[in-house]
Amino acid sequence: MSQVTIDRNEIDIVIAAFRSDLTSFLEEWRPIISRFHLIIVQDPDLKEGLKIPNGFDVDVYTKSDIDKLVSASHASMFSGYACRYFGYLVSKRKYIVSIDDDCSPAKDNNGDVVDIVTQHITNLKTPATPLFFNTLYDPYRKGSDFVRGYPFSLRSGVPCVLSCGLWLNLADFDAPTQSLKPELRNSRYVDAVLTVPKNSLMPMSGINIAFDRETVGPAILPALKLAKEGKVRWETMEDVWCGLVVKVVCDHLQLGVKTGIPYVWRNERGSAIDSLKKEWQGVKLMEELIPFFQTLKLSQDAVTAEDCVMEMAVAIKKGMGSKHPELANAAGNMVEWVKIWKEVGSRVLI
Amino acid sequence: MASSVTPTPLLKDELDIVIPTIRNLDFLEMWRPFFQQYHLIIVQDGDPSKVIKVPEGFNYELYNRNDINRILGPKASCISFKDSACRCFGYMVSKKKYIFTIDDDCFVAKDPSGNDINALEQHIKNLLSPSTPFFFNTLYDPYREGADFVRGYPFSLREGVPTAVSHGLWLNIPDYDAPTQLVKPRERNTRFVDAVLTIPKGTLFPMCGMNLAFDRELIGPAMYFGLMGDGQPIGRYDDMWAGWCMKVICDHLGLGVKTGLPYIWHSKASNPFVNLKKEYKGIYWQEELIPFFQAATLPKECTTVQSCYKELSKQVKAKLGKVDDYFNKLADAMLTWIEAWDELNPSAKLPNGK
Numbered sequence: 001m002s003q004v005t006i007d008r009n010e011i012d013i014v015i016a017a018f019r020s021d022l023t024s025f026l027e028e029w030r031p032i033i034s035r036f037h038l039i040i041v042q043d044p045d046l047k048e049g050l051k052i053p054n055g056f057d058v059d060v061y062t063k064s065d066i067d068k069l070v071s072a073s074h075a076s077m078f079s080g081y082a083c084r085y086f087g088y089l090v091s092k093r094k095y096i097v098s099i100d101d102d103c104s105p106a107k108d109n110n111g112d113v114v115d116i117v118t119q120h121i122t123n124l125k126t127p128a129t130p131l132f133f134n135t136l137y138d139p140y141r142k143g144s145d146f147v148r149g150y151p152f153s154l155r156s157g158v159p160c161v162l163s164c165g166l167w168l169n170l171a172d173f174d175a176p177t178q179s180l181k182p183e184l185r186n187s188r189y190v191d192a193v194l195t196v197p198k199n200s201l202m203p204m205s206g207i208n209i210a211f212d213r214e215t216v217g218p219a220i221l222p223a224l225k226l227a228k229e230g231k232v233r234w235e236t237m238e239d240v241w242c243g244l245v246v247k248v249v250c251d252h253l254q255l256g257v258k259t260g261i262p263y264v265w266r267n268e269r270g271s272a273i274d275s276l277k278k279e280w281q282g283v284k285l286m287e288e289l290i291p292f293f294q295t296l297k298l299s300q301d302a303v304t305a306e307d308c309v310m311e312m313a314v315a316i317k318k319g320m321g322s323k324h325p326e327l328a329n330a331a332g333n334m335v336e337w338v339k340i341w342k343e344v345g346s347r348v349l350i
Numbered sequence: 351m352a353s354s355v356t357p358t359p360l361l362k363d364e365l366d367i368v369i370p371t372i373r374n375l376d377f378l379e380m381w382r383p384f385f386q387q388y389h390l391i392i393v394q395d396g397d398p399s400k401v402i403k404v405p406e407g408f409n410y411e412l413y414n415r416n417d418i419n420r421i422l423g424p425k426a427s428c429i430s431f432k433d434s435a436c437r438c439f440g441y442m443v444s445k446k447k448y449i450f451t452i453d454d455d456c457f458v459a460k461d462p463s464g465n466d467i468n469a470l471e472q473h474i475k476n477l478l479s480p481s482t483p484f485f486f487n488t489l490y491d492p493y494r495e496g497a498d499f500v501r502g503y504p505f506s507l508r509e510g511v512p513t514a515v516s517h518g519l520w521l522n523i524p525d526y527d528a529p530t531q532l533v534k535p536r537e538r539n540t541r542f543v544d545a546v547l548t549i550p551k552g553t554l555f556p557m558c559g560m561n562l563a564f565d566r567e568l569i570g571p572a573m574y575f576g577l578m579g580d581g582q583p584i585g586r587y588d589d590m591w592a593g594w595c596m597k598v599i600c601d602h603l604g605l606g607v608k609t610g611l612p613y614i615w616h617s618k619a620s621n622p623f624v625n626l627k628k629e630y631k632g633i634y635w636q637e638e639l640i641p642f643f644q645a646a647t648l649p650k651e652c653t654t655v656q657s658c659y660k661e662l663s664k665q666v667k668a669k670l671g672k673v674d675d676y677f678n679k680l681a682d683a684m685l686t687w688i689e690a691w692d693e694l695n696p697s698a699k700l701p702n703g704k
Contacts, residue, residue: 109462132553132554132555132556132640133549133553133554133555133556133609134555134556135517135519135525135555135556135558135609136519136524136539137543141541143537143538143539143540143541144524144539144541145524145526145530145534145537146526146527146530147524147525147526147527147556147558148525148526148527148530148556148558148586148590148629149527149556149557149558149587149589149590149593149636150527150556151636151637151640152633152637153637154640164488166488166489171489171498171500172488172500172501173498173499173500173501174499174500174501174502174503177498177499177501181498184496184498186489186496186497187496188496188497188544189544190490190543190544190545191541191542191543191544192541192543192545196486197486197549197550197552197553198552198553199550199552199553200485200486200550200551200552200553201485201486202485202486202487202488203485203486203487203488203500203501203502203503204502205488205500205501205502233501234501237502240501240502243502259486259488283505286502286503286504286505287504287505287506290484290485290504290507
């Protein structure tokens, strides 16, 4: 298994800023991300200018940039947590690594700081194995391999296009869970990365992800907006929706999704109980979304991520749009996203 | 959600430990603190006249080939000879709800803190807590202490389903096939992955019989380890075969399969050249077997493990018989196994634990 090269020309780090002073956040991450190009997208609701320390190669995008590039009627697609997708849109690089601005670097079981960029890119640059489960997890990791009984024809794997990382300390639990167990913190560092099997859906958390923009960018999309969406992860489902969409796309296009390392350390923010008081819209929706997505089948004609997203949008509008207006909107946003993606002419520069 | 301070029940009267062997069971000495309270079923393979020495203080029943022939009569043909696949005879004669099976070259491993791992206790935890095959939880087993379901996990799926199988892993000598062993003779598994997870519905995996536990009442009849060893064209695919059949049936019946912890320390690397001879046909055949199992569906009238298994054997004959005549024999042996199972377990014709 060859060494994976981490080429700064291939990578953009995209951060959505929900607070104006990013000094401590960026200083913490400096050793890991300063050699990469950063795209920081300011939450359109944030009025103050961003404070960014020196020494970073960074482009900042604000509400006015969003308004310039997309029409006013669609600017709302990029509000709140979804503003980070604007960063994905304007990036010109092959890989995106994206984390929430309330995360710090974590330490592994040896006490070493986790380099999320190296691990995410390694996950993306080594094949995924969705067609058969390897009990020793990622067989491409050093010190691991395929186990006895793993068919040889499946050992070359498929390209991995999405790498979902995890979180120590404040894990990505929903508000009811965290309210019920206010002391629950994730202290278990599981030293594994594995492929999510084909036809198995999972809840993607946008807190710590990386993806191959070139291949699957059109499917990493801002679409679902809850009526009372807020500025804490407990009050959004945009990433979970995106994860369902992208997994269906990947399964259809024979692409892979990995989950596991790298970990970030997620800091305390917000109140689960306060979030609980808001409507349980997202939680209720999931009950219907899962069976729907599990049975979604795409046609043979859908051969690119764009094709897949367009077909899914039609199916979602037809299957769930009348009962759930927010899903009809989501379907509309998906179509709009693909249109904008094409218009912006997002091409990989390198 | 289980409280993290509830001690794990011992289940000492509900669990049998099945060990296939051809040599003395000195390895049990190391396991004594964890196994001594349990009843052992020793299945002696090979020469029945050899006397197997079991360390003092263990409560066990031992079956050699003569016993197997005596108990099963002509049906003994379904039990392999000169292959650890014979262990499934132990599953059949057991009268307990749970089985833990372990190879005699597997020892107690240590966790990263240096503590001995009680593999049996972890298997029991895995079996007594639900599985979650319908949606992947990114924080792995949500029922483990310190874990839970993540945001986005549907609440209607949080009860999970009963766990039928707990598949443990191995530190030190990994369970590689012969070609991999030849290419990487020195590779050792040193990575302790602190996770248990459910293998999603519709996903197959290579089940290793070295460190395995299951609920005999839920899935026992599906745990047939096939025709291997003496007189057979293939070896080292016994557990694989059982795992594929078992998973198709579990997926059909809504039962769960977990993999991950516990780890044992696997001390003996078998000879890769010997292994290659045994596995050779399997390496080719599995290219046909995997698509077969991936596409296998069972009719909804099959609501018991036995009926599922019999249906599967029909499909094996129909679709795999043309790959090699071996599969015709195997399909017949699968039926023989079910007949023998039902004979030895007359009241066990219960629907699955739904």
